[in-house]
Amino acid sequence: MTANLSIAGLELGGTKCVATLGSGPGDVREQHVVPTTDPATTLAGLEAVLDSWSFDAIGIASFGPIELNPARPNFGSIIATTKPGWNDTDLTRRLSARYGKPLAIQTDVNGAALAEARWGASAGLSTHAYITIGTGVGVGLVANGRPIMGYAHGEAGHMRSARAPGDTFQGWCPYHGDCAEGLLSGPALAARFGRPGQDVADDAPEWDYFAHDLAALLHNLIVSLAPERIAIGGGVMTRRPQLFGAVRAKVAASINGYGALAGYSAELDERVGPPGLGDMAGPLGAIAMGLEALDR
Template sequence: MTYSPSIAGLELGGTKCVAILGTGPDDVRARETVPTTDPATTLAALEKILDGWRFDALGIAAFGPLDLDPRSPDYGSVSATPKPGWSGTDLTRRLAARYGKPLAIQTDVVGAALAEQRWGAARGLSSHCYITVGTGVGVGLIAGDRPVQGVAHGEAGHMRVRRAPGDDFAGACPFHGDCVEGLISGPALARRFCRPPRELPDGGDEWDLFVHDLAGLLHNLVVTAAPERIAIGGGVMAPRERLFPKLRAALAASIAAYGSLAPYAEQLDSRLGPPGLGTMAGPLGALAVGLDALDKAGG
Protein backbone atom coordinates (compact mmCIF):
# COMPACT_ATOMS: atom_id res chain seq x y z
CA MET A 1 0.00 0.00 0.00
CA THR A 2 1.36 3.44 -0.98
CA TYR A 3 1.68 5.80 1.98
CA SER A 4 -0.17 9.09 1.49
CA PRO A 5 0.93 11.92 3.76
CA SER A 6 -1.61 14.11 5.46
CA ILE A 7 -1.11 17.88 5.61
CA ALA A 8 -2.83 20.26 8.01
CA GLY A 9 -3.20 23.86 6.95
CA LEU A 10 -4.24 27.01 8.76
CA GLU A 11 -5.39 30.00 6.74
CA LEU A 12 -5.59 32.99 9.08
CA GLY A 13 -7.69 35.79 7.64
CA GLY A 14 -8.86 39.13 8.92
CA THR A 15 -12.40 37.97 9.63
CA LYS A 16 -12.18 34.18 9.70
CA CYS A 17 -9.65 31.36 9.91
CA VAL A 18 -9.86 28.04 8.07
CA ALA A 19 -8.33 24.77 9.24
CA ILE A 20 -7.98 22.24 6.45
CA LEU A 21 -6.70 18.67 6.25
CA GLY A 22 -5.67 16.88 3.07
CA THR A 23 -3.13 17.05 0.27
CA GLY A 24 -4.82 19.17 -2.40
CA PRO A 25 -8.08 20.15 -4.10
CA ASP A 26 -8.96 16.54 -4.88
CA ASP A 27 -8.14 15.36 -1.36
CA VAL A 28 -9.73 17.59 1.27
CA ARG A 29 -10.47 15.34 4.23
CA ALA A 30 -11.71 17.99 6.65
CA ARG A 31 -12.33 21.72 6.71
CA GLU A 32 -13.48 23.87 9.60
CA THR A 33 -13.88 27.62 10.06
CA VAL A 34 -13.56 29.76 13.18
CA PRO A 35 -14.00 33.53 13.50
CA THR A 36 -10.90 35.68 13.87
CA THR A 37 -11.25 37.38 17.24
CA ASP A 38 -8.44 37.94 19.76
CA PRO A 39 -5.26 35.84 19.37
CA ALA A 40 -5.72 33.69 22.47
CA THR A 41 -9.29 32.70 21.61
CA THR A 42 -8.62 32.20 17.90
CA LEU A 43 -5.46 30.12 18.28
CA ALA A 44 -7.00 27.99 21.04
CA ALA A 45 -9.94 27.19 18.75
CA LEU A 46 -7.59 26.24 15.92
CA GLU A 47 -5.47 24.07 18.22
CA LYS A 48 -8.60 22.25 19.38
CA ILE A 49 -9.28 21.33 15.76
CA LEU A 50 -5.70 20.28 15.07
CA ASP A 51 -5.62 18.18 18.23
CA GLY A 52 -8.25 15.93 16.68
CA TRP A 53 -6.34 15.37 13.42
CA ARG A 54 -3.40 13.19 12.47
CA PHE A 55 -1.01 14.95 10.11
CA ASP A 56 2.58 14.85 8.90
CA ALA A 57 3.24 18.56 8.39
CA LEU A 58 1.59 21.90 9.11
CA GLY A 59 1.35 24.91 6.81
CA ILE A 60 0.34 28.36 8.00
CA ALA A 61 -0.81 31.02 5.55
CA ALA A 62 -1.60 34.13 7.58
CA PHE A 63 -2.57 37.74 7.25
CA GLY A 64 0.34 40.05 7.90
CA PRO A 65 2.55 41.76 8.18
CA LEU A 66 4.65 38.76 9.27
CA ASP A 67 8.26 38.44 10.37
CA LEU A 68 9.59 35.93 7.83
CA ASP A 69 13.31 36.41 8.42
CA PRO A 70 14.55 33.02 9.74
CA ARG A 71 17.39 34.84 11.55
CA SER A 72 14.99 37.02 13.51
CA PRO A 73 14.08 36.17 17.12
CA ASP A 74 10.50 37.04 16.16
CA TYR A 75 10.39 34.76 13.11
CA GLY A 76 6.88 33.49 12.49
CA SER A 77 5.18 36.28 14.42
CA VAL A 78 2.73 38.95 13.34
CA SER A 79 4.41 42.34 13.04
CA ALA A 80 2.71 45.71 13.54
CA THR A 81 -0.80 45.24 12.15
CA PRO A 82 -4.05 47.20 12.24
CA LYS A 83 -5.76 44.01 13.45
CA PRO A 84 -6.42 44.81 17.14
CA GLY A 85 -4.40 42.73 19.59
CA TRP A 86 -2.47 40.71 17.01
CA SER A 87 0.79 42.68 16.79
CA GLY A 88 3.62 40.53 18.15
CA THR A 89 1.56 37.32 18.20
CA ASP A 90 3.69 34.19 17.71
CA LEU A 91 2.24 31.79 15.15
CA THR A 92 4.98 29.19 14.85
CA ARG A 93 6.91 28.38 18.04
CA ARG A 94 3.87 27.34 20.05
CA LEU A 95 2.51 25.18 17.22
CA ALA A 96 5.90 23.61 16.44
CA ALA A 97 6.36 22.72 20.11
CA ARG A 98 2.80 21.41 20.46
CA TYR A 99 2.82 19.11 17.44
CA GLY A 100 6.47 18.38 16.68
CA LYS A 101 5.87 18.24 12.93
CA PRO A 102 7.55 20.00 9.99
CA LEU A 103 6.05 23.47 9.85
CA ALA A 104 6.26 26.41 7.46
CA ILE A 105 4.66 29.83 7.38
CA GLN A 106 3.92 32.30 4.61
CA THR A 107 1.64 35.23 4.01
CA ASP A 108 -1.88 34.26 3.00
CA VAL A 109 -1.43 35.79 -0.45
CA VAL A 110 1.84 33.97 -1.15
CA GLY A 111 0.19 30.76 0.05
CA ALA A 112 -2.67 31.29 -2.40
CA ALA A 113 -0.17 32.02 -5.17
CA LEU A 114 1.67 28.77 -4.40
CA ALA A 115 -1.64 26.89 -4.52
CA GLU A 116 -2.49 28.47 -7.87
CA GLN A 117 0.90 27.33 -9.13
CA ARG A 118 0.44 23.75 -7.90
CA TRP A 119 -3.21 23.21 -8.83
CA GLY A 120 -4.83 26.32 -10.28
CA ALA A 121 -4.63 28.74 -13.17
CA ALA A 122 -0.86 29.34 -12.77
CA ARG A 123 0.22 25.74 -13.37
CA GLY A 124 3.30 25.68 -15.57
CA LEU A 125 4.05 29.37 -14.98
CA SER A 126 7.24 30.54 -13.28
CA SER A 127 6.04 34.12 -12.69
CA HIS A 128 2.57 35.09 -11.54
CA CYS A 129 0.81 36.78 -8.66
CA TYR A 130 -2.26 36.49 -6.50
CA ILE A 131 -4.02 39.59 -5.18
CA THR A 132 -6.60 39.51 -2.43
CA VAL A 133 -9.06 42.35 -1.91
CA GLY A 134 -10.96 41.74 1.30
CA THR A 135 -10.42 42.89 4.86
CA GLY A 136 -7.07 44.08 3.54
CA VAL A 137 -5.28 44.18 0.19
CA GLY A 138 -2.32 41.86 -0.30
CA VAL A 139 -0.14 40.74 -3.20
CA GLY A 140 1.71 37.44 -3.40
CA LEU A 141 4.29 37.64 -6.19
CA ILE A 142 6.12 34.62 -7.59
CA ALA A 143 9.16 35.06 -9.87
CA GLY A 144 11.43 32.28 -11.04
CA ASP A 145 9.17 29.79 -9.24
CA ARG A 146 9.92 31.42 -5.88
CA PRO A 147 8.12 33.97 -3.71
CA VAL A 148 9.62 37.43 -4.06
CA GLN A 149 11.01 38.51 -0.71
CA GLY A 150 13.82 40.78 0.41
CA VAL A 151 14.65 41.58 4.03
CA ALA A 152 10.88 41.48 4.56
CA HIS A 153 7.94 40.29 2.49
CA GLY A 154 6.45 42.78 0.09
CA GLU A 155 3.48 44.96 0.98
CA ALA A 156 2.31 45.96 -2.49
CA GLY A 157 -1.21 46.38 -1.18
CA HIS A 158 0.06 49.49 0.58
CA MET A 159 1.50 51.17 -2.50
CA ARG A 160 0.23 54.62 -3.36
CA VAL A 161 -1.47 55.25 -6.69
CA ARG A 162 -2.64 58.32 -8.56
CA ARG A 163 -6.04 59.38 -7.30
CA ALA A 164 -9.07 59.76 -9.53
CA PRO A 165 -9.93 63.39 -10.38
CA GLY A 166 -12.13 64.87 -7.68
CA ASP A 167 -11.64 61.95 -5.26
CA ASP A 168 -10.69 63.47 -1.92
CA PHE A 169 -11.33 60.49 0.39
CA ALA A 170 -8.57 60.56 3.01
CA GLY A 171 -8.23 56.79 3.09
CA ALA A 172 -8.77 54.26 5.88
CA CYS A 173 -5.31 52.76 6.41
CA PRO A 174 -4.12 53.67 9.93
CA PHE A 175 -0.52 53.68 8.68
CA HIS A 176 -0.67 55.24 5.20
CA GLY A 177 -4.09 56.82 4.80
CA ASP A 178 -4.89 56.58 1.10
CA CYS A 179 -2.68 53.68 0.04
CA VAL A 180 -4.48 51.07 -2.08
CA GLU A 181 -5.61 49.13 1.00
CA GLY A 182 -6.85 52.37 2.50
CA LEU A 183 -8.95 52.98 -0.61
CA ILE A 184 -10.40 49.64 -1.74
CA SER A 185 -10.35 47.12 1.12
CA GLY A 186 -13.69 46.10 2.56
CA PRO A 187 -13.39 48.36 5.64
CA ALA A 188 -12.16 51.24 3.45
CA LEU A 189 -15.13 50.94 1.09
CA ALA A 190 -17.51 50.81 4.06
CA ARG A 191 -16.02 53.99 5.50
CA ARG A 192 -15.82 55.69 2.12
CA PHE A 193 -19.41 54.99 1.07
CA CYS A 194 -21.08 54.60 4.49
CA ARG A 195 -22.20 51.02 3.89
CA PRO A 196 -20.49 47.66 3.44
CA PRO A 197 -19.44 46.60 -0.08
CA ARG A 198 -22.17 43.95 -0.31
CA GLU A 199 -24.79 46.74 -0.13
CA LEU A 200 -23.30 48.86 -2.91
CA PRO A 201 -25.29 48.81 -6.18
CA ASP A 202 -23.71 46.74 -8.94
CA GLY A 203 -23.65 49.58 -11.47
CA GLY A 204 -22.80 52.36 -9.06
CA ASP A 205 -20.08 54.96 -9.49
CA GLU A 206 -18.46 53.53 -6.36
CA TRP A 207 -17.15 50.60 -8.41
CA ASP A 208 -15.68 52.94 -11.04
CA LEU A 209 -13.49 54.41 -8.30
CA PHE A 210 -12.64 50.90 -7.13
CA VAL A 211 -11.57 49.90 -10.66
CA HIS A 212 -9.51 53.08 -11.04
CA ASP A 213 -7.57 52.48 -7.83
CA LEU A 214 -7.07 48.75 -8.35
CA ALA A 215 -5.93 49.38 -11.93
CA GLY A 216 -3.26 51.69 -10.53
CA LEU A 217 -1.90 48.83 -8.42
CA LEU A 218 -2.03 46.51 -11.43
CA HIS A 219 -0.15 49.02 -13.60
CA ASN A 220 2.67 49.23 -11.08
CA LEU A 221 2.89 45.44 -10.78
CA VAL A 222 2.98 44.97 -14.54
CA VAL A 223 5.64 47.59 -15.23
CA THR A 224 7.72 46.20 -12.35
CA ALA A 225 7.43 42.44 -12.82
CA ALA A 226 5.20 41.67 -15.85
CA PRO A 227 3.84 38.47 -14.25
CA GLU A 228 2.60 35.85 -16.67
CA ARG A 229 -0.74 35.81 -14.92
CA ILE A 230 -2.49 37.89 -12.26
CA ALA A 231 -5.30 36.37 -10.19
CA ILE A 232 -7.53 38.56 -8.05
CA GLY A 233 -9.68 37.07 -5.28
CA GLY A 234 -10.77 37.92 -1.76
CA GLY A 235 -14.07 38.69 -0.12
CA VAL A 236 -14.64 41.99 -1.96
CA MET A 237 -13.58 40.83 -5.42
CA ALA A 238 -14.77 37.21 -5.52
CA PRO A 239 -18.49 38.07 -5.91
CA ARG A 240 -17.72 40.69 -8.58
CA GLU A 241 -16.07 38.92 -11.49
CA ARG A 242 -18.13 41.26 -13.68
CA LEU A 243 -15.50 43.92 -12.90
CA PHE A 244 -12.73 42.09 -14.76
CA PRO A 245 -13.59 43.53 -18.21
CA LYS A 246 -13.42 47.04 -16.77
CA LEU A 247 -10.16 46.25 -14.98
CA ARG A 248 -8.64 44.86 -18.18
CA ALA A 249 -9.72 47.93 -20.13
CA ALA A 250 -8.37 50.32 -17.49
CA LEU A 251 -5.06 48.46 -17.27
CA ALA A 252 -4.64 48.33 -21.05
CA ALA A 253 -5.30 52.07 -21.26
CA SER A 254 -2.79 52.69 -18.48
CA ILE A 255 -0.08 50.59 -20.14
CA ALA A 256 -0.77 52.67 -23.25
CA ALA A 257 0.84 50.24 -25.72
CA TYR A 258 4.22 50.95 -24.18
CA GLY A 259 7.22 49.14 -25.67
CA SER A 260 7.61 45.49 -24.73
CA LEU A 261 4.38 45.63 -22.70
CA ALA A 262 2.20 46.39 -25.74
CA PRO A 263 1.59 42.66 -26.44
CA TYR A 264 0.91 42.13 -22.73
CA ALA A 265 -1.89 44.69 -22.83
CA GLU A 266 -3.45 42.81 -25.74
CA GLN A 267 -3.43 39.52 -23.82
CA LEU A 268 -5.24 40.59 -20.66
CA ASP A 269 -8.21 38.31 -21.28
CA SER A 270 -5.93 35.40 -20.43
CA ARG A 271 -3.47 37.15 -18.14
CA LEU A 272 -5.85 38.87 -15.69
CA GLY A 273 -8.73 37.02 -14.06
CA PRO A 274 -10.07 35.18 -11.04
CA PRO A 275 -8.06 32.44 -9.34
CA GLY A 276 -8.44 29.02 -10.91
CA LEU A 277 -9.13 27.59 -7.46
CA GLY A 278 -11.84 30.15 -6.74
CA THR A 279 -12.52 30.80 -3.08
CA MET A 280 -10.51 27.71 -2.15
CA ALA A 281 -7.23 29.38 -3.19
CA GLY A 282 -6.65 30.65 0.36
CA PRO A 283 -7.26 27.43 2.32
CA LEU A 284 -5.41 25.37 -0.30
CA GLY A 285 -2.57 27.87 0.03
CA ALA A 286 -2.06 26.66 3.59
CA LEU A 287 -1.84 23.08 2.30
CA ALA A 288 0.68 24.16 -0.34
CA VAL A 289 2.84 25.75 2.38
CA GLY A 290 2.57 22.56 4.43
CA LEU A 291 3.58 20.41 1.45
CA ASP A 292 6.65 22.63 1.00
CA ALA A 293 7.51 22.06 4.68
CA LEU A 294 7.21 18.30 4.24
CA ASP A 295 9.33 18.37 1.08
CA LYS A 296 12.09 20.32 2.82
CA ALA A 297 12.00 17.89 5.72
CA GLY A 298 12.47 15.00 3.31
CA GLY A 299 9.02 13.56 3.95
Protein backbone atom coordinates in the same frame (compact mmCIF):
# COMPACT_ATOMS: atom_id res chain seq x y z
CA MET B 1 2.19 10.47 -3.66
CA THR B 2 0.77 13.51 -1.89
CA ALA B 3 -2.62 11.81 -1.51
CA ASN B 4 -1.00 9.49 1.05
CA LEU B 5 0.03 12.49 3.15
CA SER B 6 -1.99 14.38 5.71
CA ILE B 7 -1.36 18.10 5.92
CA ALA B 8 -2.92 20.34 8.54
CA GLY B 9 -3.31 23.65 6.74
CA LEU B 10 -4.10 26.81 8.69
CA GLU B 11 -5.19 29.87 6.75
CA LEU B 12 -5.40 32.86 9.10
CA GLY B 13 -7.49 35.73 7.80
CA GLY B 14 -8.68 39.03 9.18
CA THR B 15 -12.21 37.81 9.94
CA LYS B 16 -11.91 34.02 9.94
CA CYS B 17 -9.38 31.21 10.02
CA VAL B 18 -9.80 28.02 7.99
CA ALA B 19 -8.28 24.74 9.14
CA THR B 20 -8.04 22.15 6.36
CA LEU B 21 -6.94 18.52 6.51
CA GLY B 22 -5.84 17.01 3.21
CA SER B 23 -3.14 17.05 0.57
CA GLY B 24 -4.56 19.11 -2.31
CA PRO B 25 -7.70 20.17 -4.19
CA GLY B 26 -8.70 16.57 -4.87
CA ASP B 27 -8.11 15.49 -1.28
CA VAL B 28 -9.83 17.75 1.27
CA ARG B 29 -10.95 15.51 4.11
CA GLU B 30 -12.08 18.00 6.72
CA GLN B 31 -12.42 21.76 6.98
CA HIS B 32 -13.34 23.92 9.96
CA VAL B 33 -13.80 27.68 10.31
CA VAL B 34 -12.70 29.51 13.46
CA PRO B 35 -13.58 33.21 13.84
CA THR B 36 -10.60 35.55 14.10
CA THR B 37 -11.06 37.31 17.43
CA ASP B 38 -8.20 37.79 19.91
CA PRO B 39 -5.04 35.68 19.48
CA ALA B 40 -5.53 33.50 22.56
CA THR B 41 -9.10 32.55 21.69
CA THR B 42 -8.42 32.09 17.98
CA LEU B 43 -5.31 29.94 18.37
CA ALA B 44 -6.96 27.84 21.06
CA GLY B 45 -9.84 27.20 18.65
CA LEU B 46 -7.46 26.13 15.90
CA GLU B 47 -5.52 23.88 18.28
CA ALA B 48 -8.77 22.20 19.33
CA VAL B 49 -9.29 21.25 15.70
CA LEU B 50 -5.69 20.08 15.19
CA ASP B 51 -5.80 18.03 18.40
CA SER B 52 -8.45 15.81 16.78
CA TRP B 53 -6.42 15.18 13.60
CA SER B 54 -3.51 12.96 12.67
CA PHE B 55 -1.15 14.69 10.24
CA ASP B 56 2.39 14.69 8.85
CA ALA B 57 3.08 18.44 8.67
CA ILE B 58 1.60 21.86 9.37
CA GLY B 59 1.33 24.63 6.82
CA ILE B 60 0.48 28.19 7.84
CA ALA B 61 -0.67 30.92 5.47
CA SER B 62 -1.45 33.98 7.55
CA PHE B 63 -2.39 37.61 7.31
CA GLY B 64 0.55 39.80 8.13
CA PRO B 65 2.94 41.38 8.21
CA ILE B 66 4.88 38.28 9.30
CA GLU B 67 8.54 37.93 10.21
CA LEU B 68 9.82 35.39 7.68
CA ASN B 69 13.56 35.66 8.29
CA PRO B 70 14.54 32.48 10.21
CA ALA B 71 17.61 34.26 11.62
CA ARG B 72 15.50 36.73 13.60
CA PRO B 73 14.28 35.89 17.11
CA ASN B 74 10.65 36.62 16.28
CA PHE B 75 10.57 34.41 13.18
CA GLY B 76 7.07 33.16 12.50
CA SER B 77 5.35 35.96 14.40
CA ILE B 78 2.78 38.47 13.20
CA ILE B 79 4.27 41.96 13.43
CA ALA B 80 3.02 45.55 13.08
CA THR B 81 -0.39 44.49 11.82
CA THR B 82 -3.49 46.63 11.44
CA LYS B 83 -5.43 43.81 13.15
CA PRO B 84 -5.94 45.02 16.75
CA GLY B 85 -4.31 42.87 19.43
CA TRP B 86 -2.30 40.65 17.08
CA ASN B 87 1.07 42.42 17.13
CA ASP B 88 3.91 40.10 18.21
CA THR B 89 1.72 36.99 18.11
CA ASP B 90 3.96 33.94 17.73
CA LEU B 91 2.63 31.21 15.45
CA THR B 92 5.47 28.84 14.65
CA ARG B 93 7.14 28.15 18.00
CA ARG B 94 3.82 27.56 19.71
CA LEU B 95 2.56 25.05 17.13
CA SER B 96 5.93 23.36 16.63
CA ALA B 97 6.26 22.77 20.37
CA ARG B 98 2.73 21.44 20.67
CA TYR B 99 2.78 19.02 17.74
CA GLY B 100 6.42 18.32 16.91
CA LYS B 101 5.75 18.16 13.16
CA PRO B 102 7.51 19.82 10.19
CA LEU B 103 6.07 23.31 9.75
CA ALA B 104 6.32 26.03 7.11
CA ILE B 105 4.82 29.51 7.14
CA GLN B 106 4.12 32.17 4.54
CA THR B 107 1.82 35.13 4.10
CA ASP B 108 -1.70 34.18 3.11
CA VAL B 109 -1.31 35.72 -0.34
CA ASN B 110 2.07 34.12 -1.03
CA GLY B 111 0.61 30.80 0.05
CA ALA B 112 -2.33 31.27 -2.30
CA ALA B 113 0.06 32.20 -5.12
CA LEU B 114 2.03 29.00 -4.53
CA ALA B 115 -1.20 26.99 -4.51
CA GLU B 116 -2.22 28.59 -7.81
CA ALA B 117 1.17 27.56 -9.24
CA ARG B 118 0.90 24.02 -7.91
CA TRP B 119 -2.76 23.32 -8.82
CA GLY B 120 -4.45 26.39 -10.31
CA ALA B 121 -4.42 28.95 -13.10
CA SER B 122 -0.71 29.79 -12.68
CA ALA B 123 0.46 26.19 -13.17
CA GLY B 124 3.57 26.11 -15.34
CA LEU B 125 4.32 29.81 -14.82
CA SER B 126 7.43 31.03 -13.04
CA THR B 127 6.45 34.64 -12.33
CA HIS B 128 2.93 35.48 -11.22
CA ALA B 129 0.87 37.27 -8.60
CA TYR B 130 -2.11 36.68 -6.35
CA ILE B 131 -4.15 39.57 -4.94
CA THR B 132 -6.85 39.29 -2.32
CA ILE B 133 -9.28 42.14 -1.64
CA GLY B 134 -11.31 41.71 1.49
CA THR B 135 -10.73 42.90 5.06
CA GLY B 136 -7.38 44.11 3.73
CA VAL B 137 -5.51 44.08 0.44
CA GLY B 138 -2.71 41.55 0.13
CA VAL B 139 -0.42 40.92 -2.81
CA GLY B 140 1.56 37.71 -3.20
CA LEU B 141 4.42 37.94 -5.68
CA VAL B 142 6.28 34.92 -7.04
CA ALA B 143 9.35 35.24 -9.26
CA ASN B 144 11.22 32.26 -10.67
CA GLY B 145 8.95 29.97 -8.70
CA ARG B 146 9.57 31.47 -5.23
CA PRO B 147 7.91 34.26 -3.24
CA ILE B 148 9.86 37.50 -3.48
CA MET B 149 11.73 38.14 -0.25
CA GLY B 150 14.23 40.86 0.53
CA TYR B 151 14.64 42.55 3.90
CA ALA B 152 11.05 41.43 4.47
CA HIS B 153 8.18 40.09 2.41
CA GLY B 154 6.64 42.64 0.07
CA GLU B 155 3.71 44.86 1.00
CA ALA B 156 2.38 45.89 -2.40
CA GLY B 157 -1.07 46.16 -0.87
CA HIS B 158 0.20 49.40 0.65
CA MET B 159 1.42 50.80 -2.66
CA ARG B 160 0.37 54.34 -3.50
CA SER B 161 -0.68 55.46 -6.96
CA ALA B 162 -2.27 58.39 -8.76
CA ARG B 163 -5.83 59.11 -7.65
CA ALA B 164 -8.80 59.45 -9.97
CA PRO B 165 -9.74 63.04 -10.86
CA GLY B 166 -12.27 64.38 -8.39
CA ASP B 167 -11.74 61.62 -5.81
CA THR B 168 -11.25 63.28 -2.42
CA PHE B 169 -11.60 60.22 -0.17
CA GLN B 170 -8.79 60.36 2.38
CA GLY B 171 -8.37 56.61 2.63
CA TRP B 172 -8.87 54.15 5.46
CA CYS B 173 -5.37 52.73 6.15
CA PRO B 174 -4.17 53.89 9.60
CA TYR B 175 -0.56 53.85 8.36
CA HIS B 176 -0.77 55.33 4.85
CA GLY B 177 -4.25 56.75 4.32
CA ASP B 178 -4.89 56.32 0.61
CA CYS B 179 -2.67 53.35 -0.23
CA ALA B 180 -4.26 50.45 -2.12
CA GLU B 181 -5.57 48.87 1.09
CA GLY B 182 -6.83 52.24 2.24
CA LEU B 183 -8.87 52.60 -0.96
CA LEU B 184 -9.90 49.07 -1.99
CA SER B 185 -10.44 46.94 1.13
CA GLY B 186 -13.88 46.16 2.51
CA PRO B 187 -13.58 48.62 5.43
CA ALA B 188 -12.26 51.28 3.03
CA LEU B 189 -15.24 50.82 0.71
CA ALA B 190 -17.66 51.05 3.65
CA ALA B 191 -15.99 54.29 4.75
CA ARG B 192 -15.96 55.68 1.21
CA PHE B 193 -19.52 54.66 0.29
CA GLY B 194 -21.10 55.23 3.67
CA ARG B 195 -22.37 51.62 3.65
CA PRO B 196 -20.88 48.14 3.09
CA GLY B 197 -19.79 47.45 -0.47
CA GLN B 198 -22.24 44.55 -0.80
CA ASP B 199 -25.07 47.07 -0.33
CA VAL B 200 -23.95 49.22 -3.28
CA ALA B 201 -25.68 48.52 -6.61
CA ASP B 202 -23.59 46.84 -9.31
CA ASP B 203 -24.00 49.82 -11.64
CA ALA B 204 -23.37 52.52 -9.02
CA PRO B 205 -20.87 55.17 -10.20
CA GLU B 206 -18.80 54.67 -7.04
CA TRP B 207 -17.38 51.46 -8.52
CA ASP B 208 -15.56 53.53 -11.13
CA TYR B 209 -13.25 54.77 -8.37
CA PHE B 210 -12.66 51.18 -7.27
CA ALA B 211 -11.83 50.08 -10.83
CA HIS B 212 -9.46 53.02 -11.23
CA ASP B 213 -7.61 52.31 -7.99
CA LEU B 214 -7.30 48.57 -8.65
CA ALA B 215 -6.10 49.24 -12.21
CA ALA B 216 -3.48 51.60 -10.81
CA LEU B 217 -2.19 48.86 -8.50
CA LEU B 218 -2.08 46.42 -11.42
CA HIS B 219 -0.26 48.96 -13.61
CA ASN B 220 2.51 49.24 -11.04
CA LEU B 221 2.81 45.47 -10.65
CA ILE B 222 2.89 44.95 -14.41
CA VAL B 223 5.56 47.58 -15.14
CA SER B 224 7.74 46.42 -12.24
CA LEU B 225 7.41 42.61 -12.38
CA ALA B 226 5.49 41.79 -15.60
CA PRO B 227 3.77 38.79 -13.97
CA GLU B 228 2.62 36.16 -16.44
CA ARG B 229 -0.69 36.03 -14.63
CA ILE B 230 -2.41 38.04 -11.90
CA ALA B 231 -5.14 36.22 -9.98
CA ILE B 232 -7.49 38.43 -7.96
CA GLY B 233 -9.52 36.80 -5.21
CA GLY B 234 -11.17 37.87 -1.98
CA GLY B 235 -14.72 38.77 -1.14
CA VAL B 236 -15.02 42.03 -3.07
CA MET B 237 -14.14 40.68 -6.53
CA THR B 238 -15.81 37.32 -5.89
CA ARG B 239 -19.13 39.09 -5.33
CA ARG B 240 -18.67 41.43 -8.32
CA PRO B 241 -16.88 39.57 -11.12
CA GLN B 242 -18.29 42.06 -13.63
CA LEU B 243 -15.67 44.53 -12.36
CA PHE B 244 -12.93 42.57 -14.14
CA GLY B 245 -13.98 44.06 -17.48
CA ALA B 246 -13.76 47.64 -16.25
CA VAL B 247 -10.44 46.99 -14.51
CA ARG B 248 -8.88 45.38 -17.59
CA ALA B 249 -9.99 48.29 -19.75
CA LYS B 250 -8.43 50.79 -17.38
CA VAL B 251 -5.19 48.78 -17.18
CA ALA B 252 -4.92 48.71 -20.97
CA ALA B 253 -5.51 52.45 -21.16
CA SER B 254 -2.94 53.05 -18.43
CA ILE B 255 -0.22 50.94 -20.09
CA ASN B 256 -1.13 52.76 -23.30
CA GLY B 257 0.64 50.42 -25.70
CA TYR B 258 4.03 50.93 -24.07
CA GLY B 259 6.96 48.94 -25.45
CA ALA B 260 7.22 45.26 -24.64
CA LEU B 261 3.98 45.49 -22.61
CA ALA B 262 1.81 46.31 -25.64
CA GLY B 263 1.25 42.60 -26.23
CA TYR B 264 0.46 42.10 -22.53
CA SER B 265 -2.35 44.64 -22.78
CA ALA B 266 -3.85 42.69 -25.67
CA GLU B 267 -3.96 39.53 -23.52
CA LEU B 268 -5.50 40.92 -20.33
CA ASP B 269 -8.50 38.59 -20.52
CA GLU B 270 -6.08 35.70 -19.94
CA ARG B 271 -3.51 37.56 -17.84
CA VAL B 272 -5.84 39.10 -15.24
CA GLY B 273 -8.71 37.12 -13.74
CA PRO B 274 -10.03 35.13 -10.80
CA PRO B 275 -7.93 32.39 -9.19
CA GLY B 276 -8.20 28.99 -10.82
CA LEU B 277 -8.82 27.49 -7.38
CA GLY B 278 -11.63 29.92 -6.61
CA ASP B 279 -12.25 30.54 -2.93
CA MET B 280 -10.13 27.50 -2.08
CA ALA B 281 -6.91 29.28 -3.12
CA GLY B 282 -6.35 30.54 0.41
CA PRO B 283 -6.97 27.29 2.31
CA LEU B 284 -4.97 25.35 -0.28
CA GLY B 285 -2.15 27.85 0.15
CA ALA B 286 -1.77 26.53 3.68
CA ILE B 287 -1.76 22.94 2.37
CA ALA B 288 0.93 23.94 -0.15
CA MET B 289 3.05 25.26 2.71
CA GLY B 290 2.69 21.99 4.60
CA LEU B 291 3.89 20.09 1.55
CA GLU B 292 6.86 22.47 1.33
CA ALA B 293 7.68 21.71 4.97
CA LEU B 294 7.98 18.04 4.05
CA ASP B 295 10.01 18.83 0.90
CA ARG B 296 12.59 20.59 3.07
